[in-house]
Structures are given as C-alpha cells and as structure tokens.
Amino acid sequence: MNIFASSMLYGGGVFLCIFILHLAVWRVFHIKREILSLLILFILIPLILLLVITILGVYSISENLLIALFYFSISLAYIQTFPAIKENIPSFRIMIYVHSSTLRKKGNLKGVSAKQIEDALTDESLMTMKIQELRSDGLMVLGEDGFTLTSPGKYLALIFYRYRALLGVQEGQG
Amino acid sequence: MNILPIIFFATVGVFFTHLLGYRFFRDYAKKNPQAFLFKICLVWFLILLVLLGLSLWGLNFITLFSAFLYCMIVYVCLVYTYFHFFNMSETARRIRILIHLLGQNLSSDQLFELYGPKQMIQVRLLRLCQMGWLRLSPDGLVINNKLVLKVAQFFNLLHTIFRGPLAQDIKK
Numbered sequence: 001m002n003i004f005a006s007s008m009l010y011g012g013g014v015f016l017c018i019f020i021l022h023l024a025v026w027r028v029f030h031i032k033r034e035i036l037s038l039l040i041l042f043i044l045i046p047l048i049l050l051l052v053i054t055i056l057g058v059y060s061i062s063e064n065l066l067i068a069l070f071y072f073s074i075s076l077a078y079i080q081t082f083p084a085i086k087e088n089i090p091s092f093r094i095m096i097y098v099h100s101s102t103l104r105k106k107g108n109l110k111g112v113s114a115k116q117i118e119d120a121l122t123d124e125s126l127m128t129m130k131i132q133e134l135r136s137d138g139l140m141v142l143g144e145d146g147f148t149l150t151s152p153g154k155y156l157a158l159i160f161y162r163y164r165a166l167l168g169v170q171e172g173q174g
Numbered sequence: 175m176n177i178l179p180i181i182f183f184a185t186v187g188v189f190f191t192h193l194l195g196y197r198f199f200r201d202y203a204k205k206n207p208q209a210f211l212f213k214i215c216l217v218w219f220l221i222l223l224v225l226l227g228l229s230l231w232g233l234n235f236i237t238l239f240s241a242f243l244y245c246m247i248v249y250v251c252l253v254y255t256y257f258h259f260f261n262m263s264e265t266a267r268r269i270r271i272l273i274h275l276l277g278q279n280l281s282s283d284q285l286f287e288l289y290g291p292k293q294m295i296q297v298r299l300l301r302l303c304q305m306g307w308l309r310l311s312p313d314g315l316v317i318n319n320k321l322v323l324k325v326a327q328f329f330n331l332l333h334t335i336f337r338g339p340l341a342q343d344i345k346k
Contacts, residue, residue: 002236002237002240002241004237004240004241004243004244005236005240005244007244008240008243008244008247065178066178066244069178069181069248070244070247070248073247073248073251073252073255074247074251076251076252076255077250077251077252077254077255077258080254080255080258080259081258084329085329085332085333086333087333088333089326089329090267090294090295090298091265091298091301091302091307091326092325092326092329092330094295094298094299094302094308095302095307095308095317095322095323095326096323096326096327096330098308098315098316098317099317099323102316102317110313110314111310111311111313111314111315111316112314112315112316113314113315114296114299114315116314117295117299117315118292118295118296118299121295122291122292122294122295123291124291125291126267126291126294126295127267127285127286127289127290127291127294130267130268130271131271131282131285133268134268134271134272139268139272140271140272140275143279145279146279146280146281146282146284147275147279147280147281147282147285148275148279149272149275149276153272153275154276156269156272157269157272157273157275157276158276160262160263160269160272160273161273161276163259163263164263166193167192167193167196167197168196168197168200169196169200169204171270171273172263172264172265172266172269172270
C-alpha cells in the first residue's frame with residue numbers, strides 16, 4: 001500500500017474510533033462544556049497520541065505528518081459541523097417551513113408570506129437557548145450587572161471581531 | 175511529500191484571496207458572501223489540481239489516484255472549516271451575542287432588544303432571498319434552491335436522529 005492510501009486508512013481509522021467514542025460519551029454523560037470537550041476529544045488526545053507515536057518511531061516523520069494532516073482536517077470539519085447537527089438552524093427551519101407550507105397548498109401553488117413565517121418560527125428559545133449554551137460553555141456569566149463575558153468568551157469574541165475588521169466589514173447580522 | 179506545500183499553498187491562497195477579494199470587490203462580495211467564498215474555493219481547487227498534476231506526473235496510476243484523493247479530501251475539509259468560520263462570523267447567533275457583550279454588561283432584556291427572535295427570523299428571511307435560496311413569487315415566498323432544501327432536510331434528519339424532531343419546534 002502506498003503512503004497516501006495508508007495515511008488515509010490510519011487517519012480515517014483514528015477519526016472513526018474517536019467519533020464512536022464521542023457518540024458514546026455524549027450519549028452517556030451530560031456534557032456541559034461542549035466546545036472544550038470536543039477540542040479535548042478530537043484534538044488534544046490524538047495530538048498526545050501522535051507525539052507518543054512519533055517519539056516511539058512507529059512510523060516515519062513523513063508518514064506521521066500525512067496521517068496527522070488527514071486526521072486533523074477531517075476532525076476540524078466535523079467539530080465545525082457538530083453544532084449545526086445539534087441545533088435547529090433557523091435558516092434551515094425557514095426553508096423546511098416554506099417547503100412544507102407550499103406543498104400543502106400545491107393545488108393552487110401558493111407561497112408563504114413573510115408574516116406567516118415570522119409568526120410560525122419566532123420563538124424566544126432562539127435566543128434563550130443560545131444564551132444557555134454560551135453560559136454552559138463558560139463563555140459568559142450572569143452577574144449582578146447582567147451578562148458579562150468570561151476570558152475565553154472575550155477571546156472568542158475578539159477573534160471574530162478582528163477577523164471581521166480584517167475583512168473590512170462590520171459585525172455579522174447574526 | 176511535496177504535496178504538503180501544495181495543499182498549504184492552496185488553503186492559504188483561499189484565505190488571502192478572500193481577504194483581498196473583500197477589500198477590492200466589496201459590493202460584489204457583500205451581495206452573496208457565501209457564494210463569493212465558494213467561488214474562491216473552487217478556483218483554488220482547480221489551481222490545486224493543476225499543481226498536483228505537475229508535481230505527481232510520472233507516478234503509477236494507483237499512487238497518483240491515492241495522492242489526488244488524499245489532497246482533495248484534506249483540501250475540502252480545510253476550506254470547509256474556513257468557510258464555516260466565515261459563515262459563523264456572518265450568521266451565528268452566539269457570535270453576535272458575544273460581540274454585543276464585548277466591553278459591556280447587558281441584561282437579558284437588553285440582549286433581546288438588540289437582537290431578538292423576531293429580528294433573527296427577519297434577518298434570515300432577507301438573507302435567504304438575497305442568496306437566492308427563497309424567491310418572492312406573486313403569491314408569497316417559495317423555495318428557489320432545491321439543493322439547499324435537500325441539505326436542510328438532511329440536517330433535519332441528522333438532528334432528529336441526534337436530538338429529536340425539529341418539526342416539534344415549529345408552531346403549528
């Protein structure tokens with residue numbers, strides 16, 4: 001087997017193992033700090049594993065690099081996708097609502113008004129759930145003066161704030 | 175091994191082209207930011223293919239195929255990660271809340287006032303129309319992009335498997 005095929009096999013295999021572990025852990029335990037837990041499981045643990053393998057000299061450095069790049073690129077993509085799977089993405093909810101409402105009126109092919117969509121989908125949980133998630137992820141806390149950012153929350157906000165500044169645009173619409 | 179600098183070059187290329195593109199073609203980029211970034215990723219994907227072809231010329235078919243597959247998977251995952259990062263900066267509710275809280279404390283009521291659920295839906299309706307995912311017909315809004323609808327249904331299915339039916343959240 002050539003070096004690329006074996007890198008895909010080992011990198012993919014490690015990802016599959018971690019993914020199964022992730023599913024099991026998420027089913028059994030109530031995970032509070034989800035972002036941190038994902039980073040530990042998908043990045044930190046495999047990174048330590050990789051360092052050990054490199055030190056032991058199981059594979060050559062070039063093989064290790066190829067395996068690591070393959071594994072971490074898949075993991076990063078997964079970590080980004082997981083919240084989208086977990087939550088109700090409002091844009092997707094709108095798409096599904098418009099589709100199902102249009103289907104129901106297929107006889108006369110009527111669409112849906114913006115007001116109808118707003119009435120059906122405007123829900124306080126859109127906001128309260130996000131606040132709850134941010135608090136359980138330890139990114140903000142509720143103090144006497146209201147909500148305030150924790151240090152990790154401040155760093156995360158600054159990363160996005162500066163990134164938008166780098167693009168030369170204002171903060172996103174959300 | 176000389177494929178690693180090529181992947182690196184293409185991925186970093188996406189990032190810098192995006193930054194420069196936003197500076198020089200802002201009006202065009204802002205019309206549909208996601209599509210703009212997608213086009214950049216596509217252009218760099220073609221560049222990646224050409225560079226790989228030149229670099230791996232002469233290898234046997236199996237190795238060549240494996241190398242191309244490897245590079246494509248890694249490149250797609252990396253640019254997908256960047257695409258998602260950009261998309262979060264543009265559309266994520268949690269990021270908007272965090273940025274509102276930068277340098278100030280806000281009560282729950284103040285947060286709702288700045289960015290309430292109704293505004294969330296309105297902003298998204300406008301964006302979906304701007305991106306051409308929804309279309310305003312004489313009888314109201316209709317789906318205009320079936321591929322995105324399929325993606326939404328796929329995520330809905332995954333969500334149902336992981337957490338419970340999304341449909342329960344929609345007020346009848």
